[in-house]
Amino acid sequence: MAEKGKTKEFKWQRKHLLGLRELTAEEITYILDTAQGFEEISARAVKKAPPLRGKLVVNLFFEDSTRTRNSFALAANRLSADVVEFTKKDSSVSKGETLLDTARNLEAMGIDIVVIRHNAGGAPTLLSKYINACVVNAGDGYCEHPTQGLLDVFTIRKRKGSLKGLKIAIVGDISHSRVARSDMWAMTKLGAEVTFVGPPTLMPPKVEQLPVKISYSLDDVIEKVDVINMLRIQFERLGGNPFPSVREYSHYFGLTVERMKRAKPDILVMHPGPINRGLEIESEVADGKNSVILQQVTNGVTVRMAVLFLVNQAAAEKQAEAQNG
Amino acid sequence: MKVLLNAKQIDSILNKLTNRIVADIPEGVEIAVIGIRSRGEIVAQRLAKRLSEKIGSDIPCGTLDITLYRDDLNSPKSGSQPRVRTTEIRFNIDDKIIILVDDVLHTGRSARAAMDALIDLGRPKAIRLAVLVDRAGREFPIQADYAGYKAVAKPEQLVQVLLKESDNKEQVIVE
Numbered sequence: 001m002a003e004k005g006k007t008k009e010f011k012w013q014r015k016h017l018l019g020l021r022e023l024t025a026e027e028i029t030y031i032l033d034t035a036q037g038f039e040e041i042s043a044r045a046v047k048k049a050p051p052l053r054g055k056l057v058v059n060l061f062f063e064d065s066t067r068t069r070n071s072f073a074l075a076a077n078r079l080s081a082d083v084v085e086f087t088k089k090d091s092s093v094s095k096g097e098t099l100l101d102t103a104r105n106l107e108a109m110g111i112d113i114v115v116i117r118h119n120a121g122g123a124p125t126l127l128s129k130y131i132n133a134c135v136v137n138a139g140d141g142y143c144e145h146p147t148q149g150l151l152d153v154f155t156i157r158k159r160k161g162s163l164k165g166l167k168i169a170i171v172g173d174i175s176h177s178r179v180a181r182s183d184m185w186a187m188t189k190l191g192a193e194v195t196f197v198g199p200p201t202l203m204p205p206k207v208e209q210l211p212v213k214i215s216y217s218l219d220d221v222i223e224k225v226d227v228i229n230m231l232r233i234q235f236e237r238l239g240g241n242p243f244p245s246v247r248e249y250s251h252y253f254g255l256t257v258e259r260m261k262r263a264k265p266d267i268l269v270m271h272p273g274p275i276n277r278g279l280e281i282e283s284e285v286a287d288g289k290n291s292v293i294l295q296q297v298t299n300g301v302t303v304r305m306a307v308l309f310l311v312n313q314a315a316a317e318k319q320a321e322a323q324n325g
Numbered sequence: 326m327k328v329l330l331n332a333k334q335i336d337s338i339l340n341k342l343t344n345r346i347v348a349d350i351p352e353g354v355e356i357a358v359i360g361i362r363s364r365g366e367i368v369a370q371r372l373a374k375r376l377s378e379k380i381g382s383d384i385p386c387g388t389l390d391i392t393l394y395r396d397d398l399n400s401p402k403s404g405s406q407p408r409v410r411t412t413e414i415r416f417n418i419d420d421k422i423i424i425l426v427d428d429v430l431h432t433g434r435s436a437r438a439a440m441d442a443l444i445d446l447g448r449p450k451a452i453r454l455a456v457l458v459d460r461a462g463r464e465f466p467i468q469a470d471y472a473g474y475k476a477v478a479k480p481e482q483l484v485q486v487l488l489k490e491s492d493n494k495e496q497v498i499v500e
Contacts, residue, residue: 011406037390037409047443049393079393130429309393309409 014230015133015306015315016128018284019144020185028186032154035299035306042301043076047052052081052308055112060102061087064120067273067297068138068147072115077306081113104129112315113308116140134311136190142204148272149182151303153190155296156227159268171197171222171253172280175204176226176238179272180231195221198253201242216251221263229270230255230281246279255281260290268292280288328331329476329484332495335457338473339368342455343375343473347425350380354450356422357385361439362410363415364428365389367490373424390476391426418447424471428486430456433467458497460484 010030021026021305041049044280057076059069069085076083088108099118113134116124121141128135139145157165168187174180174196188211189192195213196203207214215221222228233249243249269281269291277283286293327478330338350356358376360369367433373386390410425439443452459472464481478484478499482488489495 009406036391036409041393043429044446048445050441051393051398064472141336300452306409313398313401313406316399318399 007144008314012310013314013317015311016124016137017146017311018125018135018137019126019145020149020182020189021144023185023189024190025189028150028153028189031150031303031306031310032157033281034171034310035150035154035303038078038302038305038309041305042094042298046284048080049079050080050115052076052079055111055312056084056110057081057115057308058084058086058106058109058111059138060114060116061085062099062116062123063088063139064134065117065139066323067300068145071148071297071300072304073138074306075301076113077310078301079305081308084109086110099127107133109132113207113311114179116314127220134242134315135306136311137277140179141180142176144182144185144261147183147307149186150307151188151296151300152179152183152270154191154227154271154303155270156187156268158295158299159191159292160226163187163192166192166226167195167224168192168227168229168230169195169197169215169218169225171218171255173233173238173242174200174207174231175202176234177231179229182185183229184210188212192227195225197221199243199249201212201240205228218255218259219249222265225267226264226292227268228255228263229272232272232274233276233280250279250314255277255285256284257284260285260288263290266290270296273297285314327498327499328396330460330474330494330497332489334474335495335497335498338457339371339375341380342419342457342471342473343372346372346376346453346455347379349453352424354459357387357416357418358424358425358426359387359389359414359418359439360426360444361435361491362388362390362404364427364486364488367488368428368486369426372455376424385416386458387416388412389414389439389442391435391438391442395437396434396438396443410443414446418443418449420448420450422453424447424450424453424455426455427458428456428488429458429476429484430454430462430467430469431462431464433465437465457486458484478492 006296011016031133073083111133115136117138122142124137170180271293356412358369358373360366370390373384376384392407392409415444453470455471456469458476460478476484484499486497
């Protein structure tokens with residue numbers, strides 16, 4: 001079991017996963033490599049392994065979510081952790097001080113990992129400063145959705161071998177998209193070239209300071225990219241009139257069968273879900289041979305298992321260090 | 326450092342192990358070889374090759390990563406962080422006799438973890454433990470069915486199997 005002679009092996013040291021912006025390429029790669037070891041669990045007869053046995057994971061969701069919440073719950077269950085759901089509906093929550101109050105209450109229940117989604121950017125970071133448990137960001141405001149970014153690069157790496165040199169377009173409502181941000185950090189750190197595509201009204205302020213190219217025309221980029229990630233139009237977040245009509249948006253920025261004819265034959269079509277069929281993506285494309293949308297969902301569980309495992313490992317090591325002086 | 330076995334001796338031990346395993350296979354039962362990462366994997370591949378030649382049919386061979394089944398995940402020692410690697414077993418283990426292979430049998434903890442991991446994959450007819458080197462220091466009630474070489478080592482000493490596939494040399498050493 002002992003492995004000697006290897007020079008300075010990489011060591012995972014973060015007990016929180018708050019965002020991908022702060023991670024190095026090496027750390028991201030380490031998570032992806034670790035995730036590969038978890039893939040097999042979901043494929044076998046007994047879809048469970050014991051590393052988080054006796055650990056308590058809390059899903060603390062201040063925003064609606066089905067997919068991400070279930071994906072985290074499943075990931076925790078597959079690693080034999082216990083999961084407590086704590087959602088906005090069954091708690092009279094109102095941001096700020098109550099977040100900390102909630103956190104202190106959770107602490108008193110003896111939790112090990114908090115998976116938090118919050119509409120305020122930075123909420124997971126704030127939480128991580130006040131509690132001992134590991135904190136995993138499941139989406140904060142328009143800032144980050146790190147596990148989505150990780151599962152996206154995991155999916156791409158699996159299909160393309162590597163991110164290096166790939167041209168990737170992220171299309172749609174960039175300004176309200178934490179997925180676009182986490183994707184951007186993960187993809188560019190791993191060597192891909194990212195272009196944000198969308199109408200100027202849906203670009204975030206100071207977008208030119210980000211490590212991306214910008215295009216206001218899907219037709220200009222469709223032929224050049226190896227991967228295209230179609231963001232959902234999030235009507236619940238859109239204020240004002242960012243585009244004249246849904247039809248017009250669809251006409252200029254929808255991934256249609258017609259547009260796909262001009263794309264590279266091996267282009268990967270991605271979508272973080274849930275999809276608005278016929279709006280940002282046509283059904284035939286979403287269900288077509290280039291689509292990896294359902295693989296993204298499968299890979300989401302895998303990557304989240306790896307993240308839960310790693311933060312727990314780091315916490316265990318920190319605790320052991322503290323005990324040994 | 327002392328060399329316990331050289332390349333030639335390792336080769337002859339693998340042959341002996343192969344012969345003993347073949348002699349024990351009951352009529353009409355399939356066997357498969359599964360190695361524990363990482364040195365066990367290499368020993369398993371070599372054993373599977375020899376077994377296949379001897380029996381005259383392909384013996385399936387797989388690799389087991391036991392990291393998720395280790396008993397020290399929650400009490401880590403400083404310096405060595407467990408690294409999750411892939412388990413690659415592309416055959417059904419149900420009803421087969423599984424020859425579980427590791428390079429060194431020491432505390433027995435790896436073998437315990439490996440058995441738990443295997444049972445999550447199916448229900449083998451039997452699990453037999455084959456190791457290249459057996460040394461004292463058991464902490465669990467586990468013994469090898471096939472032990473190639475019994476090494477004498479003090480508790481604080483490290484017995485290491487070095488193989489050309491992973492270490493560019495072929496020897497068993499104690500230090």
